[in-house]
Amino acid sequence: MVSDAWHPQVNGVVRTMEQVVRHLSAAGDEVRVIGPADFRSVPTPGYREIRLAVLPGRRLRALVDGFVPEAVHIATEGPLGWAMRRLCRQRGWGFTSSFHTRFPDYMHARTRAPLAWSWAVMRRFHAASGAVLAATGSLERELEGRGFRRVRRWSRGVELERFRPGAAEGMDDPFAGLARPVFLCAGRVAVEKNIGAFLSLDLPGTKVGVGDGPQLPALRRRHPDAVFLGFRENGALAACYAAADVFVFPSRTDTFGLVLLEALASGTPVAAFPVSGPLDVIGDAPVGALDEDLRAACLAALSADAAACRRHAEGFSWAACAARFREALVPLMAAERIS
Template sequence: MAESGGGLRLLMVSDAWTPQVNGVVRTLSTVSALLRRRGDAVEVVGPERFRTVPTPSYPEIRLAVRPRAALARMADAFAPTAVHVATEGPLGWAMRAICLARGWPFTTSFHTKFPEYLHARTGIPPRFAWAVLRRFHESGAGTFAATPSLREELALRGFTKVRAWTRGVDLDLFRPEPRDPWEGLPRPVFLYAGRVAVEKNIETFLRLDLPGSKVVVGDGPQRRALQARFRSAHFAGWRQGEALAAAYAGADVSVFPSRTDTFGLVILEAMACGTPVAAYPVTGPLDVIAGSGAGVLDEDLGRAAKAALECDRARCRAHAERYSWEACAEAFRQQLVPVRS
């Protein structure tokens, strides 16, 4: 992106922001911090600045109520040289409308296969949500997508402005040592890390016939029900920072049962800790794991999990070292578009 003066003034608008804990928040917060470190001014507007209501069936996530007027004032006060609309929630739609009304070009990013999530929760056919998402993103100047298979899928669904933007991993935080021994749990330890929600397909993981122990690190609306039904599994709750890294490193295999994620940052985090990943051969895992020797893909997830026990942990770490947050932030920055040319 061309710029003048002392650097970029980026306004980033996201319905996913702290205190939420998920891959979208982790990506946006990390990229924002790196851009600020290089001298850019970055203003992130999330739901915490507005009156909010809980998301139906997911009260931990709160949605801004009628944010457009206040959001417009915030945008004017900040005077951005670039605008990025990260999500398709109430804040995203409001910022999209503001940009269109003022003739400001903006970029978007595609983080979540929302049509499949909606279908999993409500049964609504995905084609309706895909039409809405296409309308949202096509009005911008570019849609950032993390993997080749996702970009190909979006193109097949009529998205015409898709741009590559991969992800990274904190290699200093996520490392093979120290390891949580998971004391008292029979080995091998198979670990799931992330939100405990229906779209993550965790029940499939918990139903697998595997030796040793199953561990769930995370929380969410499905935890109570799953914990009551699968009493042999160990539910460890949320872990962050060093505690999360030790949880990955102490596991023998990280199981990624989702079929709807667009990347899966937890895949890289586990690999950086030396832990191989078992997953379905779908968008995200296909791009990150296939051919790496750092995990196993199979439509039989149990077979993949058992086979992953044979992966070389040093090779897992080496594969993760190919992904840098610095490169992720720079690619993001270079593809932004100026509000005014």
């Protein structure tokens, strides 16, 4: 597995790959993840915590040859992804790839680069893949509509033993002294997450943000009424989910949103826009509210049943996610059959 997103990064791509590696390894497969830490790298402009490999070709070949893979999966469209794609094409190897991130939308938001150009680059990257893995039905249909071929569904899971109702019991209340209800937003604090849309809402109680990222200082200045807790992980993050009254997901560009499942597994209802990701994860289940009026969604979600939220999350399994991933893999010598 080759990915430009890997430890020490913390994001949905890394968490997904961690779980897949864990379940495949437990089943007897030998998995090697090649990431930026294996190479000389530079920080991404605007995201210093995300590093990009510099001229990885020669070392990548050595790492791949040392492992002698039977299958290759390319997780991201960054420098490592392109280098591995090039190596596979040179050797006539089949490979699979996954579409995790709407880079065309992110590039457009930052640079106003034409969307058609970015989508053309993404289409070219995945064109030689034996299977392009997409997290949701709506994303699968969108990619096919944009000319992607061999798209296959690859859903996600949630750590039910970690994210659960009552996770805050026995710990200090993460929201002690805050006015209720608490509306929580968690994740990377960056422009594409649309967190300002949440923080600008006129809501009762307290708006709380958990996470770090390049937009955090500006949002703190702009929204002094909100509480920003910074980065939280492991038990502290689970406690925040379980102690919140509503989890708010303002993103319009995420391809899935693992945080949705983490909140629901904690018994916390979700408020979001009716877009790809929330529509697929929540649909018409009584576990929150989807509305173009995000404030209305937040207030409606307050009445959702915590037990229903938990039951809904229990339908998403990391074991099934890993099994689906393995089924999609192609033999190295399958490249000549892909056209």
